[in-house]
Amino acid sequence: MNAPLPPLLPRDFFDRPVDEVAPALLGQVLRHRTPDGDVAARLTEVEAYAGPLDPASHAYRGRTARNAVMFGPPGHAYVYFTYGMHFCMNLVCGPDGTSMAVLLRAGEIVAGEDVARERRPRSSVRDLARGPARLCQALGIAREQNGLDVCAPDGSLTVHAGEPADPALIRTGPRTGVNGAKEVPWRFWIDGDPTVSPYRPHVPRQRKKSVPTRGGR
DNA sequence: TTTAGGATAGTCT
């Protein structure tokens, strides 16, 4: 039922610096095969994390049990759990050990839309994969997919050569307030694509709870 | 329409 997908991206594709891989990923197709069915998304928004140079990177403070995949060879998925309920997915790139990765922030569902809808019944079609955690939910990506080789021909989680995004439509946005690798643009997205989330100004999360210092409850 | 705040659990200091 599903149309045959284009060939896999070679590992070579990921064995480059993040600022090359990230924009090149726009328009490529991420597919996840599950017992529920196959779902594929065309990537429309990504964000680069330059390893130890980026204070916001999980790799900034060195290798830990959680981020170990980032320090491995390129072409692998780094999936992490955050905010107590969400998963986000990165693609490791750069030479082995450099801990660079690209966060997949948004995509457009191009196959398996019915399956994705079942997973996110309350989402409009446009919102199915609009956001890093939504993308993972729509594709059924969770902790089990951490460390998977997305270049493996028989792999369940793979990246395929999609129609590359028009270079004229690729926009970049450096993050304000982050130093190190200043000339590297951090965000990449396809201008005008409805599945790209609107730019959100750097909003530090404010703590809500006051500490219950005095006895009580 | 925009904005604000709550929820949730794994990870690191």
Add this chain to the structure above:
DNA sequence: GACTATCCTAAAT
């Protein structure tokens, strides 16, 4: 103990 590369809902306009 405090933080997080987030999402969803409710309330206000």
